[in-house]
Amino acid sequence: CLSGMDILLTVDPVNIHYILSSNFANYPKGMEFKKIFEVVGDSIFNVDSGLWEDMRNSSHTIFSNQDFQMFWVSTSVSKLRQGLVPILENAADKNILVDLQDLFQRFLFDTSLILMTGYDPKCLSVEMPKVEFGDAVDGVSDGVFYRHVKPVFLWRLQYLIGVGVEKRLKRGLAVFDQLLEKIIMAKREEINSHGTHHPSRGEAIDVLTYYMTMDTTKYKYLEPSDDRFIKDTILGFLIAARDTTSSALTWFFWLMSKNPEAINKIRQEVNKKMPRFDPADLEKLVYLHGAVCETLRLYPPVPFNHKSPAKP
Template sequence: MASIGLCEAFIALICFLIFYHFLVKKPFSYLLTKKTLGSYPWNWPVLGMLPGILLRLHRIYDFSVEVLENSNLTFQFKGPWFVAMDALATVDPANVHHIMSSNFSNYIKGPIFHEIFEAYGDGIINSDSELWRNWRNSAQIIFNHQRYQNFSTSTTRSKLKDGLVPLLNHFADEEMVVDLQDVFQRFMFDITFIFVTGSDPRSLSIEMPEVEFAKALDDVGDAIVHRHITPRFVWKLQKWIGIGTEKKLLEAHATLDRVCAKFIAAKREELRTQGTTHNTNGESEDLLTSHIMLDATKYELLNPGDDKFLRDFTVGFMAAGRDSTASALTWFFWNLSENPNVLNKILQEINTNLPRTGSGQDMSSYMNKLVYLHSVLSESLRLYPPIPFERKSPIKEDVLPSGHKVKPNINIMIFIYAMGRMKTVWGEDAMEFKPERWITETGGLRHEPSYKFLSFNAGPRTCLGKNLAMNLMKTVIVEILQNYEIKVVGGQKIEPKPGLILHMKYGLKVTMTKKCSS
């Protein structure tokens, strides 16, 4: 063990000296040459292509589009020597179908993924093989149960009526400039937290308070991105010393553990006090309750009696459900501001098909008529997928349909953001915002295979909450568009922030005005 530590320390010193020579001692303009800023990152001795990636990190998504478009949809990234950062990036639908579906059993998250995402524990995000199947099967039963569907519908309706609408009314009355991204993140954090624990953290309020659990999830996300672009021995050293993003990760990890322990203990006590009759006879049941009451005899690797199992479930489902929908809603409203003709068509469709008043049940029965709204949402998700990339690793050596050989444990990166912009995949108009591509000649919705439209994943790992998420977004969008005019403040810079979720780097500043009731 000591010799391994000395070896890693020696390599770290060498890499530091090389980075210092090229990025500090040499003028910065030295790197900004045709070689480093061309279509491909330059493959440096020892450092590989990492310096070129770091230089373009601020525009990594658009850069991935350029590289993959010029690489016949698949690109081999060479990392620094001796640090196992080589990766194969692909957006080839045939490769994606092979990896996500036809040869699914050979492509897993893997031990490196689990190490990088360690804050999520052994939940559904990190799990593979039989453990993943146990998680998936239990979640599928819970999600498909009428009791949970009723609970999710009533929660969304209640938070919309008692949380989002009063807040938007306040912003409109006070003529305030507001960050719509922050609003949607808080809205979805509260809803997801209620889905999971049954408790409302009330982060969506006029005061816009900081919620420690939400901040901890953000810090975890930042650290995971840092681990993706930093040699393993470097972030391991940071973790050991306790500095930088690794220090923040350690603190965030402790916060997640503490908050989860509090809610798990409270939920166990609640069930002991009240018994289970209110859950079997009632119409509402949060996910934490469902997992505590899970029949362990049906799932060999799930242990509802173990608090760590419940902790990993809570963190995993909060991370999966919180930010993705908020991101999708933010980019959707920005796309409407950039395409007023699209907004007018949506409003016309809403006015034609939906009543302005009525119960939530009445409104939900009309949602399926909003074909054009569904197509606009799909188009926004194509160009701005909430999860911008997917990571896989083969167990055994394989050959992809593109002809690329992949060795065991190599990193395979599927760039979902770039995939939605490939002309060879979507046509010459791939970069255009064109909702009509999702509508058939007869006026119905056009189906695109999941290995081409990857916003909800594909194959056995297809998102279980896809329909719930789409219905939730439609409900929010219709409520806002029926009652408010949203105007994006001019002059602000709109660009994605590098991360696990496709957030806007500087948020989305808007003003809103109430519409007159007809």
């Protein structure tokens, strides 16, 4: 392998089920994975064992929280109506070409950062401004991708001297570090001024607030008082949410543009089963769900997964 790693590739569903499900405990991410993804530190995507268990359980708690889900819906709908739709209407009126992937990345970055921290970077507007934060995510994502095909000594050297994609990765991390440092500081001041406050039912809560006010007695390995841990956690979620979903949406609409019959069926299903938008009715949209799943099958946003056997 060009990257210097000893790799065995498999696409057999039986093998994948064995590795990711039935014998999951024997296949942690491994040290090679940690080297490549060291930029996200101790986020859920880069840890194993007890810390991974704590991260999974804590993230499941917040993401399944009804108030957070309502916050998720209201944030997405607001950005859709006030950001995405006006841009598309403006493009249609003026016959302007639109880069859908860039548009969806902006949409997802805005909504994700609001959900993660409560802060709106306002990337999504008719002016389509150049946003430093978006470039920072691209720099980190590109750097991580190319680490898969480069020898470790090469990308480490490039990172050290600051050249190529590693230079962009390093710059992107610095931008995010500064941004998240300001957000975390402001959030701590807000929490301290009001005392440790656990949001009541019906009150919107972002992921940052959740982790900074969580009951740490429930988790053995989490360190929400450590700013580095908080930064790693938020950065990991941001990268995952922005790039994967925007990629899936881009491919979905491209496939729809090639299949007008599918568009008609989706419209008919939506008009019949969800004439007024209600998230609770989404499960009724069977054809739409199937179309999204087929998109993910044909063009998976995360096409491969690293695992390293603990035992032969």
